Amino acid sequence: MIGVVDYGLGNIPAFLRAFNQLNIPVRRVTQPEDFKHVSRMLLPGVGAFDWAMLKLNASGLRDELELQVKDLGKPVLGVCVGLQIFFESSSEGSQQGLGWLKGSVEAIKVSKGRVRLPHMGWNDVNGRGEGVLLQNIASPSFYFLHSYRVVLQDIQLAKGVAHYGTEITAVVESFNIMGTQFHPEKSYKAGLALLKNFSEVTPSA
Amino acid sequence: MLRSRLIPTLLVDQGAVVKTVQFGSPTYVGDPINAVRVFNDKEVDELVVADIGATSRRSAPNFDLIERLANECYMPLCYVGGVRDEFDVERLVSLGIEKVGLSSSFVQDPCVLSKAAQRVGSQSVAAVLDVKRNSSTQAFEVRTHRGQEPSLYSLRELSTAVEQFGGGELLVNSIDREGTGTGYDLELIDHILELVQIPVTLIGGAGSLEHVFDLFHGRTPIGAGVGSLFTFKGKFRAVLLSYPNMVERLELFERLK
Numbered sequence: 531m532i533g534v535v536d537y538g539l540g541n542i543p544a545f546l547r548a549f550n551q552l553n554i555p556v557r558r559v560t561q562p563e564d565f566k567h568v569s570r571m572l573l574p575g576v577g578a579f580d581w582a583m584l585k586l587n588a589s590g591l592r593d594e595l596e597l598q599v600k601d602l603g604k605p606v607l608g609v610c611v612g613l614q615i616f617f618e619s620s621s622e623g624s625q626q627g628l629g630w631l632k633g634s635v636e637a638i639k640v641s642k643g644r645v646r647l648p649h650m651g652w653n654d655v656n657g658r659g660e661g662v663l664l665q666n667i668a669s670p671s672f673y674f675l676h677s678y679r680v681v682l683q684d685i686q687l688a689k690g691v692a693h694y695g696t697e698i699t700a701v702v703e704s705f706n707i708m709g710t711q712f713h714p715e716k717s718y719k720a721g722l723a724l725l726k727n728f729s730e731v732t733p734s735a
Numbered sequence: 736m737l738r739s740r741l742i743p744t745l746l747v748d749q750g751a752v753v754k755t756v757q758f759g760s761p762t763y764v765g766d767p768i769n770a771v772r773v774f775n776d777k778e779v780d781e782l783v784v785a786d787i788g789a790t791s792r793r794s795a796p797n798f799d800l801i802e803r804l805a806n807e808c809y810m811p812l813c814y815v816g817g818v819r820d821e822f823d824v825e826r827l828v829s830l831g832i833e834k835v836g837l838s839s840s841f842v843q844d845p846c847v848l849s850k851a852a853q854r855v856g857s858q859s860v861a862a863v864l865d866v867k868r869n870s871s872t873q874a875f876e877v878r879t880h881r882g883q884e885p886s887l888y889s890l891r892e893l894s895t896a897v898e899q900f901g902g903g904e905l906l907v908n909s910i911d912r913e914g915t916g917t918g919y920d921l922e923l924i925d926h927i928l929e930l931v932q933i934p935v936t937l938i939g940g941a942g943s944l945e946h947v948f949d950l951f952h953g954r955t956p957i958g959a960g961v962g963s964l965f966t967f968k969g970k971f972r973a974v975l976l977s978y979p980n981m982v983e984r985l986e987l988f989e990r991l992k
Protein backbone atom coordinates (compact mmCIF):
# COMPACT_ATOMS: atom_id res chain seq x y z
CA MET A 531 0.00 0.00 0.00
CA ILE A 532 1.38 3.37 -1.01
CA GLY A 533 0.56 6.35 1.14
CA VAL A 534 0.26 9.72 -0.54
CA VAL A 535 1.01 12.18 2.21
CA ASP A 536 -1.63 14.87 2.30
CA TYR A 537 -0.01 17.79 4.05
CA GLY A 538 -1.94 20.37 2.08
CA LEU A 539 0.21 20.67 -1.03
CA GLY A 540 0.58 18.84 -4.28
CA ASN A 541 -1.64 17.14 -6.80
CA ILE A 542 -2.96 14.34 -4.64
CA PRO A 543 -5.84 13.40 -6.98
CA ALA A 544 -3.40 12.92 -9.86
CA PHE A 545 -1.24 10.55 -7.81
CA LEU A 546 -4.22 8.56 -6.58
CA ARG A 547 -5.43 8.26 -10.14
CA ALA A 548 -1.99 7.20 -11.39
CA PHE A 549 -1.61 4.41 -8.85
CA ASN A 550 -5.19 3.29 -9.49
CA GLN A 551 -4.40 3.06 -13.18
CA LEU A 552 -1.44 0.86 -12.27
CA ASN A 553 -3.63 -1.26 -9.98
CA ILE A 554 -1.33 -0.45 -7.10
CA PRO A 555 -3.09 -0.04 -3.76
CA VAL A 556 -2.88 3.55 -2.64
CA ARG A 557 -4.44 5.74 0.01
CA ARG A 558 -4.15 9.23 1.34
CA VAL A 559 -2.27 9.73 4.57
CA THR A 560 -3.97 12.46 6.55
CA GLN A 561 -3.35 11.32 10.15
CA PRO A 562 -0.20 9.92 11.79
CA GLU A 563 -2.00 6.60 12.39
CA ASP A 564 -2.47 6.19 8.65
CA PHE A 565 1.23 5.53 8.19
CA LYS A 566 1.10 2.11 9.79
CA HIS A 567 -1.07 0.88 6.93
CA VAL A 568 1.37 1.86 4.21
CA SER A 569 4.66 0.29 3.18
CA ARG A 570 5.98 3.27 1.25
CA MET A 571 5.14 6.94 0.94
CA LEU A 572 4.86 9.56 -1.71
CA LEU A 573 5.39 13.19 -0.80
CA PRO A 574 3.86 15.39 -3.47
CA GLY A 575 4.75 19.02 -3.84
CA VAL A 576 3.86 22.08 -5.78
CA GLY A 577 4.93 25.53 -4.86
CA ALA A 578 7.30 27.38 -2.67
CA PHE A 579 9.76 25.76 -0.24
CA ASP A 580 8.78 27.81 2.78
CA TRP A 581 5.07 27.29 2.22
CA ALA A 582 5.66 23.54 1.86
CA MET A 583 7.60 23.36 5.14
CA LEU A 584 5.04 25.46 6.96
CA LYS A 585 2.28 23.21 5.68
CA LEU A 586 4.18 20.05 6.59
CA ASN A 587 4.98 21.33 10.06
CA ALA A 588 1.37 22.35 10.60
CA SER A 589 -0.05 19.08 9.27
CA GLY A 590 0.82 17.04 12.33
CA LEU A 591 2.39 14.45 10.05
CA ARG A 592 6.01 15.49 10.11
CA ASP A 593 7.21 13.59 13.16
CA GLU A 594 5.59 10.33 12.13
CA LEU A 595 6.86 10.76 8.57
CA GLU A 596 10.41 11.16 9.85
CA LEU A 597 10.07 8.09 12.01
CA GLN A 598 8.73 6.05 9.11
CA VAL A 599 11.52 7.14 6.80
CA LYS A 600 14.54 7.43 9.10
CA ASP A 601 13.80 4.76 11.70
CA LEU A 602 11.66 2.26 9.85
CA GLY A 603 13.39 2.79 6.51
CA LYS A 604 10.23 2.80 4.42
CA PRO A 605 10.82 4.07 0.89
CA VAL A 606 9.67 7.61 0.23
CA LEU A 607 9.44 9.43 -3.08
CA GLY A 608 9.42 13.21 -3.00
CA VAL A 609 8.13 15.04 -6.06
CA CYS A 610 9.22 18.52 -7.08
CA VAL A 611 9.15 20.69 -3.95
CA GLY A 612 8.47 17.42 -2.09
CA LEU A 613 12.04 16.42 -3.03
CA GLN A 614 13.42 19.88 -2.28
CA ILE A 615 12.19 19.82 1.31
CA PHE A 616 14.30 16.70 1.93
CA PHE A 617 17.27 19.09 1.96
CA GLU A 618 18.33 21.33 4.83
CA SER A 619 17.28 24.62 3.32
CA SER A 620 16.55 26.41 0.08
CA SER A 621 17.74 29.73 -1.16
CA GLU A 622 14.11 30.29 -2.12
CA GLY A 623 13.13 30.78 1.51
CA SER A 624 14.11 30.87 5.13
CA GLN A 625 12.46 27.75 6.54
CA GLN A 626 14.49 24.75 7.66
CA GLY A 627 13.96 21.69 5.52
CA LEU A 628 13.87 18.09 6.70
CA GLY A 629 17.63 17.73 6.32
CA TRP A 630 17.53 14.14 5.08
CA LEU A 631 19.68 14.91 2.05
CA LYS A 632 22.88 16.91 2.08
CA GLY A 633 23.33 19.64 -0.44
CA SER A 634 21.46 22.75 -1.39
CA VAL A 635 18.43 23.99 -3.24
CA GLU A 636 19.20 26.95 -5.43
CA ALA A 637 17.76 29.10 -8.17
CA ILE A 638 18.58 27.76 -11.60
CA LYS A 639 21.38 29.92 -12.97
CA VAL A 640 23.21 29.46 -16.21
CA SER A 641 26.78 30.47 -16.78
CA LYS A 642 26.53 30.92 -20.53
CA GLY A 643 23.61 32.23 -22.50
CA ARG A 644 20.16 32.55 -21.01
CA VAL A 645 17.20 30.34 -20.33
CA ARG A 646 13.70 31.37 -19.41
CA LEU A 647 12.67 30.54 -15.88
CA PRO A 648 10.83 28.64 -14.54
CA HIS A 649 11.96 25.50 -16.34
CA MET A 650 8.59 24.68 -17.86
CA GLY A 651 7.72 21.84 -20.18
CA TRP A 652 8.88 18.46 -21.43
CA ASN A 653 12.56 17.61 -21.15
CA ASP A 654 14.59 14.45 -21.54
CA VAL A 655 16.13 12.74 -18.54
CA ASN A 656 19.29 10.69 -18.88
CA GLY A 657 19.90 7.89 -16.41
CA ARG A 658 23.11 7.89 -14.39
CA GLY A 659 24.62 5.02 -12.50
CA GLU A 660 22.54 2.17 -11.17
CA GLY A 661 19.26 3.79 -10.36
CA VAL A 662 15.95 1.98 -10.09
CA LEU A 663 13.38 4.65 -10.83
CA LEU A 664 14.30 5.07 -14.49
CA GLN A 665 14.61 1.33 -15.21
CA ASN A 666 12.99 0.14 -18.42
CA ILE A 667 11.55 3.47 -19.40
CA ALA A 668 11.65 3.64 -23.18
CA SER A 669 11.36 7.38 -23.67
CA PRO A 670 12.34 9.10 -20.45
CA SER A 671 10.84 12.49 -21.14
CA PHE A 672 9.03 14.17 -18.27
CA TYR A 673 7.18 17.36 -17.40
CA PHE A 674 9.12 19.93 -15.42
CA LEU A 675 7.76 23.04 -13.70
CA HIS A 676 10.23 24.66 -11.32
CA SER A 677 12.60 27.56 -10.78
CA TYR A 678 14.85 26.00 -8.16
CA ARG A 679 17.04 22.95 -8.52
CA VAL A 680 18.62 20.57 -6.03
CA VAL A 681 22.40 20.33 -5.84
CA LEU A 682 23.55 17.18 -4.08
CA GLN A 683 26.67 17.12 -1.96
CA ASP A 684 27.15 13.53 -3.10
CA ILE A 685 26.58 13.57 -6.84
CA GLN A 686 26.50 9.77 -6.93
CA LEU A 687 22.99 10.04 -5.58
CA ALA A 688 21.85 11.71 -8.81
CA LYS A 689 20.41 8.86 -10.87
CA GLY A 690 18.87 10.99 -13.58
CA VAL A 691 19.77 14.36 -15.05
CA ALA A 692 18.19 16.77 -17.49
CA HIS A 693 19.79 19.65 -19.26
CA TYR A 694 18.45 23.20 -19.22
CA GLY A 695 21.23 25.70 -19.60
CA THR A 696 22.89 23.79 -16.82
CA GLU A 697 22.62 20.32 -15.40
CA ILE A 698 19.37 19.72 -13.57
CA THR A 699 19.33 16.82 -11.11
CA ALA A 700 16.11 15.13 -12.07
CA VAL A 701 16.17 11.85 -10.11
CA VAL A 702 17.67 11.31 -6.66
CA GLU A 703 18.07 7.94 -4.96
CA SER A 704 19.65 7.60 -1.55
CA PHE A 705 18.75 4.22 -0.04
CA ASN A 706 15.06 4.57 0.80
CA ILE A 707 14.93 8.30 0.16
CA MET A 708 14.11 9.13 -3.44
CA GLY A 709 12.82 12.00 -5.43
CA THR A 710 12.10 13.48 -8.80
CA GLN A 711 12.30 17.13 -9.75
CA PHE A 712 9.75 16.55 -12.52
CA HIS A 713 6.11 15.54 -12.20
CA PRO A 714 5.61 11.81 -12.88
CA GLU A 715 1.89 12.22 -12.17
CA LYS A 716 1.64 14.39 -15.27
CA SER A 717 4.09 12.57 -17.50
CA TYR A 718 1.90 9.90 -19.08
CA LYS A 719 3.51 6.48 -19.70
CA ALA A 720 6.99 7.45 -18.57
CA GLY A 721 5.57 8.83 -15.34
CA LEU A 722 3.45 5.76 -14.72
CA ALA A 723 6.45 3.52 -15.38
CA LEU A 724 8.49 5.47 -12.85
CA LEU A 725 5.76 5.27 -10.23
CA LYS A 726 5.53 1.54 -10.87
CA ASN A 727 9.29 1.23 -10.39
CA PHE A 728 8.95 3.10 -7.12
CA SER A 729 6.20 0.77 -5.98
CA GLU A 730 8.54 -2.21 -6.51
CA VAL A 731 11.77 -0.79 -5.19
CA THR A 732 13.55 -2.67 -2.44
CA PRO A 733 16.11 -0.32 -1.02
CA SER A 734 19.54 -1.74 -0.33
CA ALA A 735 20.39 -1.64 3.34
CA MET B 736 16.66 19.71 -24.44
CA LEU B 737 13.47 21.53 -23.38
CA ARG B 738 10.87 21.42 -26.11
CA SER B 739 8.37 24.04 -27.11
CA ARG B 740 4.88 23.21 -25.97
CA LEU B 741 1.88 22.56 -28.20
CA ILE B 742 -1.20 23.37 -26.14
CA PRO B 743 -4.85 22.80 -26.99
CA THR B 744 -6.82 25.74 -25.65
CA LEU B 745 -10.40 25.10 -24.62
CA LEU B 746 -12.80 27.93 -23.98
CA VAL B 747 -15.69 27.14 -21.69
CA ASP B 748 -18.82 29.12 -20.97
CA GLN B 749 -21.44 27.94 -18.51
CA GLY B 750 -20.01 24.47 -18.41
CA ALA B 751 -19.73 23.90 -22.14
CA VAL B 752 -16.80 24.11 -24.51
CA VAL B 753 -17.29 26.94 -26.97
CA LYS B 754 -15.26 28.47 -29.70
CA THR B 755 -15.10 32.13 -30.63
CA VAL B 756 -13.68 34.12 -33.51
CA GLN B 757 -11.85 37.31 -32.60
CA PHE B 758 -13.53 37.02 -29.23
CA GLY B 759 -17.02 37.01 -30.76
CA SER B 760 -19.55 34.65 -32.42
CA PRO B 761 -19.39 31.80 -29.90
CA THR B 762 -20.37 28.35 -31.15
CA TYR B 763 -21.01 25.29 -29.01
CA VAL B 764 -18.37 22.59 -29.27
CA GLY B 765 -19.15 20.03 -26.62
CA ASP B 766 -18.64 18.74 -23.13
CA PRO B 767 -15.40 19.75 -21.41
CA ILE B 768 -14.94 16.46 -19.55
CA ASN B 769 -15.18 14.60 -22.82
CA ALA B 770 -12.72 16.99 -24.41
CA VAL B 771 -10.24 16.38 -21.61
CA ARG B 772 -10.55 12.62 -22.09
CA VAL B 773 -9.88 12.92 -25.80
CA PHE B 774 -6.80 15.02 -25.15
CA ASN B 775 -5.64 12.56 -22.48
CA ASP B 776 -5.64 9.82 -25.10
CA LYS B 777 -3.67 12.01 -27.46
CA GLU B 778 -1.12 12.77 -24.72
CA VAL B 779 -1.02 16.49 -25.31
CA ASP B 780 1.80 18.57 -23.85
CA GLU B 781 -0.42 20.77 -21.68
CA LEU B 782 -4.02 21.95 -21.72
CA VAL B 783 -5.39 25.45 -21.20
CA VAL B 784 -8.97 25.77 -20.06
CA ALA B 785 -10.30 29.31 -20.09
CA ASP B 786 -13.71 30.16 -18.68
CA ILE B 787 -14.66 33.10 -20.83
CA GLY B 788 -18.05 33.39 -19.15
CA ALA B 789 -16.47 33.91 -15.75
CA THR B 790 -14.22 36.56 -17.22
CA SER B 791 -16.87 38.57 -19.06
CA ARG B 792 -19.45 38.27 -16.33
CA ARG B 793 -16.86 39.01 -13.68
CA SER B 794 -17.91 35.96 -11.72
CA ALA B 795 -15.82 33.52 -9.70
CA PRO B 796 -14.37 30.30 -11.09
CA ASN B 797 -16.71 27.31 -11.24
CA PHE B 798 -14.77 25.24 -8.70
CA ASP B 799 -16.96 22.16 -9.08
CA LEU B 800 -16.45 21.93 -12.81
CA ILE B 801 -12.75 22.69 -12.42
CA GLU B 802 -12.34 19.96 -9.83
CA ARG B 803 -14.00 17.46 -12.15
CA LEU B 804 -11.80 18.55 -15.03
CA ALA B 805 -8.66 18.34 -12.90
CA ASN B 806 -9.58 14.86 -11.75
CA GLU B 807 -9.89 13.70 -15.36
CA CYS B 808 -6.81 15.44 -16.63
CA TYR B 809 -3.64 13.42 -17.20
CA MET B 810 -1.76 16.39 -18.55
CA PRO B 811 -0.50 19.61 -16.97
CA LEU B 812 -3.47 21.92 -16.77
CA CYS B 813 -3.62 25.71 -16.83
CA TYR B 814 -6.88 27.31 -15.76
CA VAL B 815 -7.89 30.87 -16.60
CA GLY B 816 -11.06 32.81 -15.95
CA GLY B 817 -12.58 34.72 -13.08
CA VAL B 818 -9.62 34.15 -10.76
CA ARG B 819 -9.91 36.94 -8.21
CA ASP B 820 -7.08 36.63 -5.72
CA GLU B 821 -4.35 34.50 -4.17
CA PHE B 822 -6.97 32.46 -2.27
CA ASP B 823 -8.63 31.42 -5.52
CA VAL B 824 -5.19 30.54 -6.87
CA GLU B 825 -4.30 28.40 -3.88
CA ARG B 826 -7.64 26.66 -3.98
CA LEU B 827 -7.32 25.91 -7.68
CA VAL B 828 -3.81 24.51 -7.25
CA SER B 829 -5.05 22.29 -4.42
CA LEU B 830 -7.70 20.93 -6.79
CA GLY B 831 -4.91 19.74 -9.08
CA ILE B 832 -4.40 22.66 -11.44
CA GLU B 833 -0.73 23.06 -12.31
CA LYS B 834 -0.92 26.69 -13.41
CA VAL B 835 -3.47 29.40 -12.74
CA GLY B 836 -3.79 32.34 -15.09
CA LEU B 837 -4.89 35.75 -13.88
CA SER B 838 -6.01 38.34 -16.31
CA SER B 839 -8.29 41.16 -15.21
CA SER B 840 -7.35 40.81 -11.57
CA PHE B 841 -3.68 41.13 -12.52
CA VAL B 842 -4.30 44.27 -14.55
CA GLN B 843 -6.26 45.72 -11.65
CA ASP B 844 -3.57 44.92 -9.10
CA PRO B 845 -0.32 43.22 -10.14
CA CYS B 846 0.49 42.46 -6.49
CA VAL B 847 -1.92 39.57 -6.72
CA LEU B 848 0.76 37.66 -8.62
CA SER B 849 3.33 37.95 -5.87
CA LYS B 850 0.80 37.12 -3.16
CA ALA B 851 -0.23 34.04 -5.07
CA ALA B 852 3.37 33.09 -5.85
CA GLN B 853 4.26 33.18 -2.16
CA ARG B 854 1.84 30.34 -1.59
CA VAL B 855 1.94 28.23 -4.69
CA GLY B 856 5.27 29.29 -6.19
CA SER B 857 5.68 31.52 -9.21
CA GLN B 858 5.83 28.49 -11.53
CA SER B 859 2.10 28.06 -10.90
CA VAL B 860 1.12 31.69 -11.35
CA ALA B 861 0.59 32.97 -14.86
CA ALA B 862 -0.74 36.21 -16.23
CA VAL B 863 -2.91 36.40 -19.32
CA LEU B 864 -2.98 39.44 -21.56
CA ASP B 865 -5.48 39.89 -24.37
CA VAL B 866 -3.95 41.92 -27.14
CA LYS B 867 -5.54 43.64 -30.10
CA ARG B 868 -3.89 45.74 -32.73
CA ASN B 869 -5.20 49.27 -33.05
CA SER B 870 -7.19 49.32 -36.29
CA SER B 871 -5.56 52.49 -37.58
CA THR B 872 -2.04 52.41 -36.16
CA GLN B 873 -1.64 48.61 -35.81
CA ALA B 874 -0.03 49.27 -32.45
CA PHE B 875 -0.57 46.60 -29.79
CA GLU B 876 -3.20 47.35 -27.16
CA VAL B 877 -4.26 45.33 -24.15
CA ARG B 878 -7.93 44.76 -23.46
CA THR B 879 -9.53 43.15 -20.40
CA HIS B 880 -12.76 41.31 -19.58
CA ARG B 881 -12.77 39.30 -22.74
CA GLY B 882 -11.92 42.23 -24.95
CA GLN B 883 -14.63 44.50 -23.60
CA GLU B 884 -12.49 47.05 -21.77
CA PRO B 885 -9.41 48.91 -22.97
CA SER B 886 -6.51 48.98 -20.56
CA LEU B 887 -4.84 52.21 -19.51
CA TYR B 888 -1.50 50.44 -19.51
CA SER B 889 0.64 49.49 -22.45
CA LEU B 890 1.57 45.98 -23.42
CA ARG B 891 5.14 46.80 -22.49
CA GLU B 892 4.18 48.04 -19.01
CA LEU B 893 1.94 45.08 -18.31
CA SER B 894 4.33 42.45 -19.67
CA THR B 895 7.26 43.68 -17.63
CA ALA B 896 4.98 43.94 -14.59
CA VAL B 897 4.15 40.22 -14.90
CA GLU B 898 7.78 39.35 -14.43
CA GLN B 899 8.46 42.01 -11.82
CA PHE B 900 5.57 40.85 -9.68
CA GLY B 901 6.63 37.23 -9.73
CA GLY B 902 4.52 35.72 -12.48
CA GLY B 903 5.98 32.51 -13.87
CA GLU B 904 4.46 32.59 -17.34
CA LEU B 905 2.88 35.08 -19.68
CA LEU B 906 0.04 33.90 -21.89
CA VAL B 907 -0.89 36.23 -24.68
CA ASN B 908 -4.18 36.04 -26.54
CA SER B 909 -4.06 37.57 -29.97
CA ILE B 910 -7.64 38.82 -30.31
CA ASP B 911 -7.30 39.68 -33.99
CA ARG B 912 -6.03 36.26 -35.00
CA GLU B 913 -8.31 34.14 -32.83
CA GLY B 914 -10.39 31.67 -34.78
CA THR B 915 -9.14 32.99 -38.10
CA GLY B 916 -6.57 30.28 -38.86
CA THR B 917 -4.39 32.90 -40.53
CA GLY B 918 -1.29 32.18 -38.51
CA TYR B 919 0.26 33.55 -35.33
CA ASP B 920 1.15 37.22 -35.00
CA LEU B 921 4.91 36.74 -35.09
CA GLU B 922 5.66 40.42 -34.52
CA LEU B 923 3.67 40.18 -31.33
CA ILE B 924 5.57 37.19 -30.02
CA ASP B 925 8.94 38.70 -30.84
CA HIS B 926 7.96 41.93 -29.12
CA ILE B 927 6.95 40.02 -25.98
CA LEU B 928 10.01 37.76 -26.00
CA GLU B 929 12.22 40.83 -25.81
CA LEU B 930 10.35 42.22 -22.84
CA VAL B 931 10.39 39.25 -20.47
CA GLN B 932 12.61 36.35 -19.45
CA ILE B 933 9.81 34.10 -18.30
CA PRO B 934 8.16 31.47 -20.49
CA VAL B 935 5.63 32.86 -22.95
CA THR B 936 2.65 31.20 -24.61
CA LEU B 937 0.93 32.72 -27.62
CA ILE B 938 -2.66 31.82 -28.38
CA GLY B 939 -4.63 32.66 -31.49
CA GLY B 940 -4.40 32.13 -35.22
CA ALA B 941 -2.99 28.66 -35.76
CA GLY B 942 -4.54 27.29 -38.95
CA SER B 943 -2.03 24.52 -39.59
CA LEU B 944 0.94 22.78 -38.03
CA GLU B 945 3.07 24.87 -40.36
CA HIS B 946 1.94 27.95 -38.43
CA VAL B 947 3.11 26.24 -35.25
CA PHE B 948 6.43 25.47 -36.89
CA ASP B 949 6.77 29.13 -37.89
CA LEU B 950 6.13 30.16 -34.30
CA PHE B 951 8.62 27.71 -32.79
CA HIS B 952 11.32 28.11 -35.41
CA GLY B 953 14.33 30.09 -34.29
CA ARG B 954 12.90 31.02 -30.91
CA THR B 955 13.47 29.91 -27.33
CA PRO B 956 11.08 27.18 -26.15
CA ILE B 957 7.61 28.69 -26.06
CA GLY B 958 4.01 27.62 -25.82
CA ALA B 959 1.72 27.56 -28.83
CA GLY B 960 -1.90 27.75 -27.78
CA VAL B 961 -4.15 26.19 -30.39
CA GLY B 962 -7.91 26.49 -30.51
CA SER B 963 -9.79 26.04 -33.78
CA LEU B 964 -7.16 23.88 -35.46
CA PHE B 965 -7.55 21.18 -32.80
CA THR B 966 -11.31 21.66 -32.45
CA PHE B 967 -12.73 21.82 -35.95
CA LYS B 968 -12.19 20.04 -39.20
CA GLY B 969 -13.03 20.95 -42.75
CA LYS B 970 -14.60 23.96 -44.32
CA PHE B 971 -17.89 23.34 -42.59
CA ARG B 972 -16.10 23.40 -39.25
CA ALA B 973 -17.39 20.09 -37.96
CA VAL B 974 -16.31 19.48 -34.40
CA LEU B 975 -13.40 17.07 -34.32
CA LEU B 976 -10.90 17.22 -31.52
CA SER B 977 -7.47 16.46 -32.90
CA TYR B 978 -3.79 16.71 -32.08
CA PRO B 979 -0.70 15.66 -34.01
CA ASN B 980 0.36 12.09 -33.25
CA MET B 981 3.81 11.15 -31.95
CA VAL B 982 5.27 10.76 -35.43
CA GLU B 983 4.01 14.14 -36.56
CA ARG B 984 5.38 15.72 -33.40
CA LEU B 985 8.77 14.08 -33.78
CA GLU B 986 8.90 15.32 -37.37
CA LEU B 987 8.06 18.84 -36.23
CA PHE B 988 10.79 18.83 -33.61
CA GLU B 989 13.31 17.28 -35.98
CA ARG B 990 12.72 20.15 -38.39
CA LEU B 991 13.29 22.64 -35.60
CA LYS B 992 16.76 21.31 -34.78
